[in-house]
Amino acid sequence: MQSRSHSFKENAREAIADPNIQAAMAKMKVGFTGKRLAAAARLPEFEALRDAARDIKNHSLANLDFYLERYEAKVLETGGQVHWAPTAADARKAILDICERAGAKTVTKGKSMISEEIALNDHLEEAGMTVVETDLGEYIIQLRKEPPSHIIAPAVHVSKEQVEADFRAQHQHLPAERSLSEPTDLVNEARQILRQRYLDADVGITGANFLIAETGTSIIVTNEGNGDLTQSLPKIHIVIASIEKVVPNLEDASTILRVLARSATGQEFSAYTTLSTGPRRAEDPDGPEEYHVILLDNGRSSMLGSEFQDMLRCIRCGACMNHCPVYHAVGGHSYGWVYPGPMGAVLTPNLIGVEEAGHLPNASTFCGRCESVCPVRIPLPKMMRHWREREFERHLTPKSVRHGLGVWAFMARRPALYHRLTGLGIRALAALGRRRGRFTSLPLAGGWTKYRDLPAPQGKTFQQLWAEKQKNGRAAK
Amino acid sequence: MTTAREQILGAVKQSLKKNNPSGDRPDELAQRLSDPKANLIPERSRLPHPAQVDLMESMLIELSATVKRISSLDEVPDEVVTYLKTRNLPQEVRLAPSKELQALAWDDQSLLKVSCGPAREPDQVSVTGAFAAVAETGTLMLHSGPEGPTTLNFLPENHIVVLRSSQVVGAYEEGWARLRKAFGNGTMPRTLNMISGPSRTGDIEQKIELGAHGPRRLHVIIVEDGHAETGDSAG
Amino acid sequence: MSKPEPRVGLFVTCLVDLFRPSVGFAAVKLLEAAGCRVEVPELQTCCGQPAYNSGDKADTRAIALQVIEAFRDFDYVVAPSGSCAAMIKKHYPELFEKEPEQLAKAEELSARTFELISFLTDVMQLSDVEAAFPQTVTYHDSCSGLRELGVRDQPRKLLSSVNALSLVELSDADICCGFGGTFCVKYPDISNIMVTSKTGSIESTGAQTLLAGDLGCLMNMAGKLQRSGSDIQVRHVAEVLADMTDTPAIGAAEGDTRNGGN
Numbered sequence: 001m002q003s004r005s006h007s008f009k010e011n012a013r014e015a016i017a018d019p020n021i022q023a024a025m026a027k028m029k030v031g032f033t034g035k036r037l038a039a040a041a042r043l044p045e046f047e048a049l050r051d052a053a054r055d056i057k058n059h060s061l062a063n064l065d066f067y068l069e070r071y072e073a074k075v076l077e078t079g080g081q082v083h084w085a086p087t088a089a090d091a092r093k094a095i096l097d098i099c100e101r102a103g104a105k106t107v108t109k110g111k112s113m114i115s116e117e118i119a120l121n122d123h124l125e126e127a128g129m130t131v132v133e134t135d136l137g138e139y140i141i142q143l144r145k146e147p148p149s150h151i152i153a154p155a156v157h158v159s160k161e162q163v164e165a166d167f168r169a170q171h172q173h174l175p176a177e178r179s180l181s182e183p184t185d186l187v188n189e190a191r192q193i194l195r196q197r198y199l200d201a202d203v204g205i206t207g208a209n210f211l212i213a214e215t216g217t218s219i220i221v222t223n224e225g226n227g228d229l230t231q232s233l234p235k236i237h238i239v240i241a242s243i244e245k246v247v248p249n250l251e252d253a254s255t256i257l258r259v260l261a262r263s264a265t266g267q268e269f270s271a272y273t274t275l276s277t278g279p280r281r282a283e284d285p286d287g288p289e290e291y292h293v294i295l296l297d298n299g300r301s302s303m304l305g306s307e308f309q310d311m312l313r314c315i316r317c318g319a320c321m322n323h324c325p326v327y328h329a330v331g332g333h334s335y336g337w338v339y340p341g342p343m344g345a346v347l348t349p350n351l352i353g354v355e356e357a358g359h360l361p362n363a364s365t366f367c368g369r370c371e372s373v374c375p376v377r378i379p380l381p382k383m384m385r386h387w388r389e390r391e392f393e394r395h396l397t398p399k400s401v402r403h404g405l406g407v408w409a410f411m412a413r414r415p416a417l418y419h420r421l422t423g424l425g426i427r428a429l430a431a432l433g434r435r436r437g438r439f440t441s442l443p444l445a446g447g448w449t450k451y452r453d454l455p456a457p458q459g460k461t462f463q464q465l466w467a468e469k470q471k472n473g474r475a476a477k
Numbered sequence: 478m479t480t481a482r483e484q485i486l487g488a489v490k491q492s493l494k495k496n497n498p499s500g501d502r503p504d505e506l507a508q509r510l511s512d513p514k515a516n517l518i519p520e521r522s523r524l525p526h527p528a529q530v531d532l533m534e535s536m537l538i539e540l541s542a543t544v545k546r547i548s549s550l551d552e553v554p555d556e557v558v559t560y561l562k563t564r565n566l567p568q569e570v571r572l573a574p575s576k577e578l579q580a581l582a583w584d585d586q587s588l589l590k591v592s593c594g595p596a597r598e599p600d601q602v603s604v605t606g607a608f609a610a611v612a613e614t615g616t617l618m619l620h621s622g623p624e625g626p627t628t629l630n631f632l633p634e635n636h637i638v639v640l641r642s643s644q645v646v647g648a649y650e651e652g653w654a655r656l657r658k659a660f661g662n663g664t665m666p667r668t669l670n671m672i673s674g675p676s677r678t679g680d681i682e683q684k685i686e687l688g689a690h691g692p693r694r695l696h697v698i699i700v701e702d703g704h705a706e707t708g709d710s711a712g
Numbered sequence: 713m714s715k716p717e718p719r720v721g722l723f724v725t726c727l728v729d730l731f732r733p734s735v736g737f738a739a740v741k742l743l744e745a746a747g748c749r750v751e752v753p754e755l756q757t758c759c760g761q762p763a764y765n766s767g768d769k770a771d772t773r774a775i776a777l778q779v780i781e782a783f784r785d786f787d788y789v790v791a792p793s794g795s796c797a798a799m800i801k802k803h804y805p806e807l808f809e810k811e812p813e814q815l816a817k818a819e820e821l822s823a824r825t826f827e828l829i830s831f832l833t834d835v836m837q838l839s840d841v842e843a844a845f846p847q848t849v850t851y852h853d854s855c856s857g858l859r860e861l862g863v864r865d866q867p868r869k870l871l872s873s874v875n876a877l878s879l880v881e882l883s884d885a886d887i888c889c890g891f892g893g894t895f896c897v898k899y900p901d902i903s904n905i906m907v908t909s910k911t912g913s914i915e916s917t918g919a920q921t922l923l924a925g926d927l928g929c930l931m932n933m934a935g936k937l938q939r940s941g942s943d944i945q946v947r948h949v950a951e952v953l954a955d956m957t958d959t960p961a962i963g964a965a966e967g968d969t970r971n972g973g974n
Contacts, residue, residue, distance in 0.1 A: 009901075043519055045517055049517060049519075062493065065493065074663070084480070084482040084484075086485055136678045155680055188688075191688065194690065223676070224690045226689065228630070228631045229631050229691070232668070243485065248513070249510060258519070268536075269671070271673050273616075274671070275669040281621075284667055285595045286596075286628045295485070297488065301492055304489060305491075305494070306492070325888045329902045329909075363902065365855065366893075367855035368856070369855070390767070392767030393767070397766065401766060401894070405768055405771070409774075415754060419754070422730055437964045447898070447900045449935075450900050451900060451904040452904075452936040454931070455732075458732055458959070463729055463752070466752050
């Protein structure tokens with residue numbers, strides 16, 4: 001996917017001006033948060049489970065080489081194949097090779113963010129294959145030729161009226177007079193259209209929420225059942241997973257699963273948690289004949305051991321963006337690449353470079369709501385600050401900011417000078433603004449006064465008044 | 478030339494050296510795989526077995542599944558016919574090729590057409606067994622195998638699951654224990670489906686709709702068969 | 713009183729120092745009433761957040777060392793701001809992770825540092841104040857105080873003891889107002905959406921006055937309310953608790969000293 005992260009500000013401005021996006025965001029910002037809160041309140045152990053989930057991921061990451069090797073050995077033992085992919089291009093090539101060898105014409109896909117990360121659909125389509133996204137949200141945005149705007153609700157920015165228009169435009173063989181005004185109608189139509197696609201598919205591709213080293217198992221978590229039809233009906237099942245998805249055993253996966261759905265949608269457990277191990281067995285009446293796992297690195301190994309290692313704990317629940325007021329203001333597309341919201345603000349610069357994605361870790365008030373809901377307690381604001389530090393070190397911070405900051409810091413480090421100059425400056429400012437109490441515009445404060453008034457200072461600084469009070473004797477008290 | 482595998486594993490090892498003093502010994506790591514230990518298990522499902530079955534039922538209902546409790550496997554065909562009638566569904570089911578289910582007196586149901594095997598596209602109703610059920614969240618565990626085609630769990634619009642009460646456990650971890658007992662440590666069936674209610678989506682304006690791709694309805698027949706047991710498969 | 717008066721160093725915060733010294737005096741009044749001896753070191757300027765949040769670690773550390781030095785001798789350091797208190801309490805130690813000597817000093821300061829209102833209730837065990845404010849007010853929980861320091865119930869508890877005051881809760885009290893320090897001028901369009909949403913819910917409470925514990929957030933919300941023509945008054949919670957509401961509210965015109973509305 002071509003990045004538009006560098007134009008974050010412009011993207012945001014467009015999103016702010018788009019009434020559809022604003023209406024969708026207004027809805028999502030209350031929906032997900034309320035449901036998560038209720039789910040967490042219902043499970044007394046929820047906070048302790050978050051700690052446990054964090055610890056499991058930390059342990060897995062600290063021993064990632066060991067668990068990856070054991071995972072691979074198990075996959076091979078159960079008749080599956082493992083393809084190691086250092087880069088996105090390697091992953092695309094491995095998948096294309098499998099599809100071409102199978103003579104695939106139609107490929108169905110379950111929702112996979114890794115697939116977005118490696119821009120898989122374009123690659124397969126260029127090779128002449130028909131690629132069908134089967135998750136309803138992914139199907140909708142595939143029709144609209146858009147990227148997902150949320151990692152678990154890819155079409156959260158689209159209104160039902162827009163979906164209706166898309167379906168009418170795309171499904172022209174269906175009667176024009178049919179009713180499509182309700183979500184139920186739309187879901188039924190998608191079900192009907194996609195049903196044939198599952199049956200036609202030669203290859204089914206899914207992502208993975210977890211890989212289990214104990215058993216060589218991949219796990220997908222869905223609500224629609226599309227992932228299951230995608231991976232059960234075709235002859236070949238390909239799993240795309242990044243290397244940090246591996247955890248030691250089923251018990252570890254269970255602990256993380258207990259916080260995943262609750263954090264994501266507020267469900268106790270998603271409708272379908274599916275564990276897949278190898279291809280169908282000789283005696284199985286159905287299931288795929290081949291099982292391939294693509295293990296993608298694409299920058300993760302270099303996050304290990306860095307100040308961004310904690311980000312690799314991420315289980316892609318989306319709680320951070322569900323709770324992010326900046327995401328609510330600008331929607332997911334503004335972030336310009338695959339991963340939006342706070343997790344994207346940390347991950348994206350790691351994957352495509354901070355030169356391209358530098359706005360993302362800066363566009364945060366550090367309000368900390370993301371960290372407060374993260375099921376694996378990733379210190380997201382702290383890591384966004386790490387990016388700002390790297391930008392500052394590498395002189396990527398805008399010149400005006402650097403300059404202003406330099407002058408301010410020079411003063412702040414010299415209290416006597418600071419108090420003298422601020423005392424003078426504030427007195428002048430107060431004289432200008434005191435009568436009205438505020439400024440509607442002020443030179444050099446345009447960023448502030450474009451949208452809001454600036455309260456005028458009261459007059460003297462506290463330090464001046466305090467000094468006067470001390471001088472006027474302790475009699476005051 | 479280094480392979481892609483060596484390249485990734487080498488980079489991982491290299492990075493881990495920087496900031497991860499290896500406190501974990503290889504034998505401890507290996508043990509975590511050969512002898513997995515449960516982490517924190519919520520209290521919610523730590524109940525006497527009859528209460529676990531009740532919890533299973535109430536969680537299923539909360540998940541928009543329907544539940545019927547009966548006292549003997551012999552009543553299953555009757556219950557299936559009744560269910561189809563009340564839902565206005567055709568009297569035709571695709572049955573999992575499980576010995577236990579096939580042995581039931583389906584022939585006594587003159588109205589009902591029963592066929593056996595993996596699901597095919599026009600099938601509207603499937604009837605399967607289960608391997609276990611986790612009361613904690615109302616989650617059914619079904620696995621693939623000669624007696625359990627996976628397609629039966631997803632293709633038809635209506636999925637009827639015959640669950641014996643002894644198959645109900647409290648937490649996921651107890652399900653894994655039964656699985657290990659049935660298949661051996663570290664061994665899994667091709668597919669293990671953990672099913673919590675019918676298929677659903679919230680992808681259009683976050684309104685929850687049932688029956689997105691998988692079954693629109695999930696009906697669970699809980700057959701009372703006494704106390705908890707030591708998990709053998711019902712397919 | 714038998715116990716010796718604790719010696720409190722007031723960390724004024726740069727915004728209170730420059731824009732609203734009355735908040736500083738309200739803090740002093742509350743601290744003294746609670747039995748503290750208050751001093752204000754002249755060596756302080758700012759906690760260093762603008763530099764810290766802009767990635768300028770070198771300047772942040774220099775400023776932090778200056779603060780550590782200026783407040784070395786106090787029993788407690790108290791700031792009328794969750795954000796500045798959290799900077800000292802939570803973030804100073806992070807600045808010196810690799811220097812044991814400085815780290816020890818930063819941690820020692822951290823242990824003595826508190827946000828004003830939670831200091832009054834949690835350390836000084838204050839449960840009520842002598843003040844009257846005959847208005848309906850609403851309260852915004854500033855992010856740092858709420859999530860980094862756990863300040864939530866403390867201001868509500870003290871406000872409930874103010875005569876004639878009635879508190880109506882904001883539906884989104886815990887959501888950021890869009891200030892975020894330099895964020896509001898670096899990303900004004902986004903900040904505007906956030907503060908607009910916030911002022912919308914403030915107005916829907918029907919409150920006459922908005923209170924909070926951080927001047928940055930207050931100036932942001934006051935500025936937006938005034939720009940949109942609202943006559944809701946905006947004050948730092950310390951002003952009400954200290955019964956010092958005879959100054960014009962934040963951004964209010966000279967001579968506008970209504971403190972009880974009617």
